[in-house]
Each structure stands twice: as structure tokens, then as C-alpha cells.
Amino acid sequence: MTEITRIQIQLLPVRVLETFGSSLISTGRGFYAFGKYFLETVRWCFKPPYRWSLVFAQMEFIGNQSLVVLIGGAFAIGAVFGLQIGSVFRVFQAESMLGAITTKALCEEMAPFVTTVLITGRAGAAMTAEIATMRVNEQIDAMEAMAVDPISYLVMPRFIAGMFVMPLLCAVCIFVGVIGSYSVGNLLFDIDEGTFVAKIAQLVEPKDLWRGISKAFAFSTLVTTVCCHFGLTASGGARGVGEATTKAVVSSLLATLFVDVIMTYFQVMW
Amino acid sequence: MTPIIEFKDVTKTFGKSRVLNHLNLAIPRGRINFIIGKSGEGKSVTIKHIMGLLKPDSGQIFVDGEDITKYDIDQLREYRKNFGMLFQNAALFDSISVGENVLFPLAEHKRQKMSVMLDRVEEVLTQVGLPNMQHKYPAELSTGQRKRVGLARALVTKPRVILYDEPTTGMDPLVSEMIDQLIVQLSREEKDLTSIVISHDLKAALATGENLMFLYKGKLALHGSAADFKTSSDLVVRQFFSGKVEGPMEFL
Numbered sequence: 001m002t003e004i005t006r007i008q009i010q011l012l013p014v015r016v017l018e019t020f021g022s023s024l025i026s027t028g029r030g031f032y033a034f035g036k037y038f039l040e041t042v043r044w045c046f047k048p049p050y051r052w053s054l055v056f057a058q059m060e061f062i063g064n065q066s067l068v069v070l071i072g073g074a075f076a077i078g079a080v081f082g083l084q085i086g087s088v089f090r091v092f093q094a095e096s097m098l099g100a101i102t103t104k105a106l107c108e109e110m111a112p113f114v115t116t117v118l119i120t121g122r123a124g125a126a127m128t129a130e131i132a133t134m135r136v137n138e139q140i141d142a143m144e145a146m147a148v149d150p151i152s153y154l155v156m157p158r159f160i161a162g163m164f165v166m167p168l169l170c171a172v173c174i175f176v177g178v179i180g181s182y183s184v185g186n187l188l189f190d191i192d193e194g195t196f197v198a199k200i201a202q203l204v205e206p207k208d209l210w211r212g213i214s215k216a217f218a219f220s221t222l223v224t225t226v227c228c229h230f231g232l233t234a235s236g237g238a239r240g241v242g243e244a245t246t247k248a249v250v251s252s253l254l255a256t257l258f259v260d261v262i263m264t265y266f267q268v269m270w
Numbered sequence: 271m272t273p274i275i276e277f278k279d280v281t282k283t284f285g286k287s288r289v290l291n292h293l294n295l296a297i298p299r300g301r302i303n304f305i306i307g308k309s310g311e312g313k314s315v316t317i318k319h320i321m322g323l324l325k326p327d328s329g330q331i332f333v334d335g336e337d338i339t340k341y342d343i344d345q346l347r348e349y350r351k352n353f354g355m356l357f358q359n360a361a362l363f364d365s366i367s368v369g370e371n372v373l374f375p376l377a378e379h380k381r382q383k384m385s386v387m388l389d390r391v392e393e394v395l396t397q398v399g400l401p402n403m404q405h406k407y408p409a410e411l412s413t414g415q416r417k418r419v420g421l422a423r424a425l426v427t428k429p430r431v432i433l434y435d436e437p438t439t440g441m442d443p444l445v446s447e448m449i450d451q452l453i454v455q456l457s458r459e460e461k462d463l464t465s466i467v468i469s470h471d472l473k474a475a476l477a478t479g480e481n482l483m484f485l486y487k488g489k490l491a492l493h494g495s496a497a498d499f500k501t502s503s504d505l506v507v508r509q510f511f512s513g514k515v516e517g518p519m520e521f522l
Contacts, residue, residue: 049378134363142361145321146375146423147350149343 037151037232038225044149044156051157058161062123063169073118074173077110078102078180085181086189095189099196100203102181103174107208108267111173112215113260115166116223120252124227127158128248131231132241140232155228159221166220167213174212211267218263219256226252272335274299274431274464275320280329281488282315289315290326291488297481302457302465304479306472308510308519311485313468314358317433320466321353322346351379354429358436360420362408368395369404372423379427394422399448414441421449425456432456434467438474450474472511476500484510486519 086098131154134140140150178200185191230248234240273296282290289312297303305313318324319331322338330337333349341349354375362371372391380387395403398418408416417437424432434453438446450471457465469475475482476496484492484499484507492499492507499507509517 130365137364138357138359138361139363141318141323142355142357142363144323145350145353145355145357146378147347148375148378149347 034225034229037229040151041155041159041225041228044152045160047152049152051153054153054157055160058157059165061126062119062158062161063165066119066122066169067172069122070115070118070169070173071176073114074111074176075180075183077114077173078106078177078182079184080180081105081110081177082181082184083188086185090189095185096191096195097199097203098185098189098191099178099181100199103178103200103204104208106174106177106181107204107212109212109215109260109264111170111177112212112219113256114177115170115173115216116219116256117253119162119166119169119220120223120227120249120256124223124252125245125249127224127227128231128234128245129241131228132234132244135232135234136237136240150232155225155232158224158228162220162224163217166223167216170213170216171209174209215260215263218259222255222259223252226255272299273297274334275466276332277316277319278330278332280319280326280331282312282319282324282326289488290319292329293485293489295483295490295493297464297466297483299464300457300462301480302453302467302478303481303483304467304469304475305483305485306469306475306510307485307491309470312488313485314435316485317355317435317466317468320431320433321350321355351427352430353433354424354427354431355433356417356420356424356435356437358439360408360416362416362419362423364408366407367404368400368406368408368411368419371408371419372404372426375423375427390426391422394426395419397425398422398452399445414445417441418445418449421452428460430462431464431466434465434469436468436470438469438471446471446474450478454478 081102082098085101086095089095089097089101131140134143134154140154143150143153182191182193182196185196186193227248230244230251234244236243275297277293277295280290280293281288289310293312293316295316305316307313315324319326320333322341326339329339331339338346338349362368363374366374369388369391372394373387376382376387376390391404392401395401398421400415400418400422403411403415403419408419411419417440421434421437424434437449437453441449453465453467457463467475467479476499479496482492482494482496482499483490486506492502492504499511502508505518509519
């Protein structure tokens with residue numbers, strides 16, 4: 001073993017520590033920057049100009065234009081969940097509970113998460129790509145040069161629109177999902193609508209619905225801010241736009257899952 | 271004359287590359303100032319510092335006697351209302367029409383009737399030679415036309431300082447000449463208007479520039495009038511003006 005190799009081996013723990021330390025510091029800086037940006041976005045929600053026309057345009061983009069995809073997705077999720085629950089519950093001759101279980105699951109977990117996944121894939125990715133393209137083409141620099149804050153003009157309208165629209169989309173998702181589940185229950189498990197509705201009324205409480213809606217509200221703030229953040233910080237031309245979009249979608253979904261665990265813990269345990 | 275903008279010992283580094291290296295320069299008020307130099311010498315970085323789009327690693331930038339490097343984001347936003355800027359690639363918002371692009375800074379900052387603002391938009395579009403183009407989209411325009419729309423957008427608020435980042439790059443000689451004449455005309459019409467032009471177009475710089483600044487290795491290598499540059503004995507300046515590859519100038 002040469003002297004150089006021996007020294008390199010001795011320095012290995014230092015290098016590992018150095019790599020770990022530097023990635024920890026850069027992650028910390030990233031979270032700090034995101035936190036600052038998030039607070040700035042919230043600050044712009046209470047500060048003029050309010051840009052209502054942009055908010056309505058974004059509500060139309062996030063909500064109206066996502067409706068068909070969401071209805072299709074929600075019906076399929078409701079139907080699949082109904083099939084799974086029905087086939088398991090049939091063993092215990094408890095198929096009549098299919099509607100209640102599906103509705104409870106849709107309200108508390110499935111609908112807010114499925115809505116978030118669909119909105120992230122459709123609207124969130126588009127937000128990142130649009131803002132990132134503006135960033136790499138100096139359009140955001142131009143905006144700043146014209147004394148217009150990009151957070152006020154680009155992020156705040158999307159943030160507010162998301163907060164209004166996502167809970168509504170979640171409610172639509174629950175409703176359509178229940179129809180999907182009823183269709184399966186009625187056609188494949190011979191559950192009549194009276195039993196289906198009665199079991200739902202017996203098991204599902206209004207608080208279940210509010211839990212789901214509150215999750216959709218929280219997830220919307222994450223999706224819009226994370227997607228816009230990756231757009232604003234993009235660099236490096238067309239490749240940078242692609243990378244920013246991928247990172248935005250992955251990070252939004254991971255952050256959503258993480259917040260979901262925390263919210264579910266507080267909702268269930270407290 | 272008191273300079274409107276003054277850089278004092280400004281340094282800016284990107285990664286391992288030091289773009290501005292203890293730069294000191296003073297830009298006089300109410301004149302046509304050209305910042306020239308080869309690519310990568312920090313000309314665009316200099317005007318981004320003037321706009322407060324970049325912060326220096328060290329040094330101070332005084333505008334009207336105030337150090338803008340100490341400004342917070344709200345102060346910077348207020349400060350930028352005095353400026354108009356034409357970007358290198360025009361940086362038009364491609365999702366809105368030409369008219370909306372030009373209207374944008376007016377609608378954001380000037381509390382005026384929409385009809386008055388639309389008249390002003392048409393006026394500046396006519397001034398840059400693009401009348402009746404309001405309804406077109408940036409994607410439907412040529413590079414030269416896009417740049418002229420960018421210029422109209424920079425002019426529309428009647429700013430005190432206009433920054434031009436390569437205003438004639440990618441344009442045919444006639445349009446280039448038109449833009450150069452426009453820069454001179456605007457300067458004549460508005461006595462207090464300060465124009466800062468970044469350009470590789472030496473012919474335009476010598477013909478229209480009242481104050482020329484030559485950047486080399488992130489520093490001000492020479493400043494003065496066109497006559498000073500024509501008679502300069504500095505070998506780097508002479509090489510740059512002659513356009514020869516052989517010489518003391520380093521290429522990265």
C-alpha cells in the first residue's frame with residue numbers, strides 16, 4: 001500500500017462527514033429559502049394589488065380545466081375501491097358496508113390525495129413549466145425590472161386560486177367516487193340504493209368530510225407554492241425547465257404525503 | 271457634473287468566475303452612455319446591478335447619491351419605477367399580446383384611464399415603427415420586431431434612465447440605424463434622460479455615444495468620448511476596435 005493510498009483511506013471518514021455536512025447545509029438552506037418564499041407569498045395575499053382577474057383565471061385553469069380528468073379519475077377510484085372492498089367483505093357477508101367504507105375512505109384520505117395527485121400532474125406541472133420558461137427567457141427579470149414582484153404577479157394568484165378550488169375539487173371527487181362505488185355495488189354485489197345510503201349515514205360523519213376538505217386545502221398550499229418555487233428557481237435553458245418540472249412534481253407529492261401523515265395523526269389521535 | 275450612477279469597488283463572482291473585479295465607474299446624468307467590451311466582460315451584469323436585479327459581493331452602487339445595495343425589496347421595487355430596460359432578447363411575455371406587453375408597466379404603476387394608457391401604447395409603438403401591431407403575439411414577430419416592442423415597453427412609462435442591453439443585435443442595418451436614431455432622438459427630446467447602452471456595435475457607439483466606457487477583465491479599462499477612444503494608444507482598446515484576433519487581449 002502506497003503512502004498516498006494510506007492517507008486517502010485515513011481521510012475517508014473526514015470526506016464522508018464533509019459530504020454529509022455539505023448536503024445537510026445545502027438542504028437546510030433550501031428549506032430556509034422555501035420558508036422565506038412561502039411567507040412572502042402569504043404576505044402578498046394581504047397586500048395590494050390583489051389581482052383578482054388573475055386569481056379567477058387561475059381558478060378556471062386549476063378548477064374548470066381539471067374537472068373532466070378529475071371526474072374520470074374519481075369515478076375509477078371509487079369503482080376500484082368498491083370492487084376491492086366488496087370482494088373482501090363478501091367473504092364475511094358484509095357487502096352492504098361497501099358504500100360506507102368507500103365513502104369514509106374517500107372523505108378522509110382518497111379524495112384529497114387523488115385530487116392532489118391529479119392537480120399536481122395537470123396544473124402543477126404546467127405552472128412550473130410556464131414559470132420556469134419565463135425565468136430562463138429573462139421574462140421574470142423583465143418583470144422585476146418593471147418593479148413588479150413575481151411572487152405577487154405569478155405565485156399569489158395561483159396560491160389563492162388553489163386554496164379555493166382544491167377543496168371544491170375534493171368535494172366533487174368524493175361525490176363522483178361514491179357514484180363509482182355505488183355503480184359497482186349495485187351492478188356486481190346487488191346492493192340496493194337504500195342500503196347503500198343508510199350504511200353511509202350510519203358510519204360516515206360530517207367531520208370525516210371536513211377532515212378531507214381541510215387536507216385538500218393544506219395540500220393545495222403545498223402544490224402551488226412548491227410548483228411555483230421550482231419554476232422561479234429554474235435555470236439552464238430547456239433542460240432546466242424539464243428538470244424543474246420533474247423536481248416540482250416529485251417534491252409536491254412527497255411533501256403532500258409527509259403532511260398527510262402529520263394531519264392524519266392529529267385528526268385521528270386528537 | 272454629478273454622476274447619476276456610481277460604482278465603487280464593485281466585485282461580483284459567479285462560481286469560480288469573477289465577472290466584476292473591483293469595478294469603479296461613474297455614469298453622467300442626461301447623456302448617452304455606451305458600455306462596450308467583448309462578450310463575458312460583465313456588461314450585462316453591470317446593468318443588472320444598476321437595476322438591483324443582482325447584488326454585488328462587495329462594493330457600493332450609488333444612484334442619485336444613495337447606496338442601492340442597502341435597499342430592501344420594497345425600496346428596490348420603488349427605485350426601479352424610474353427605469354426602463356430593453357433586454358438582450360426583448361424578454362416579452364409570450365402569453366399576452368404586443369399591446370398588453372407594452373401596457374403592462376403602465377397598468378401596474380400609473381393610475382390613469384384605460385383609454386389614455388392605450389393611446390400612450392399606440393404612441394410608443396408608432397415611435398418604434400410598429401403601428402397597428404397591438405393585437406399580434408410575440409411569437410408572430412421577427413427578432414427585430416420583438417426588440418422594438420421591448421423598446422416600446424421600456425419607453426412607455428417615460429423613465430428617467432433607460433438601459434439598453436444590446437439593442438441592435440440581430441437586427442438588419444436599417445432597423446439598427448432606426449434604433450440608434452431613436453436613442454439619440456429620445457435623448458434630445460428629454461434633456462434629463464440618461465441612456466445606458468450595452469453594445470458590440472462600435473460604429474453606433476462611436477457615432478451616437480457621448481460617453482464611452484470600455485470594460486476589460488471586469489474593470490473599467492478606458493472611459494471618455496468617441497474621440498478619446500479613436501486616439502487611444504491602449505493596445506487592448508486598439509485591438510478591440512480593429513477587431514483583430516492577434517494582440518494582447520485574452521480570450522477565454
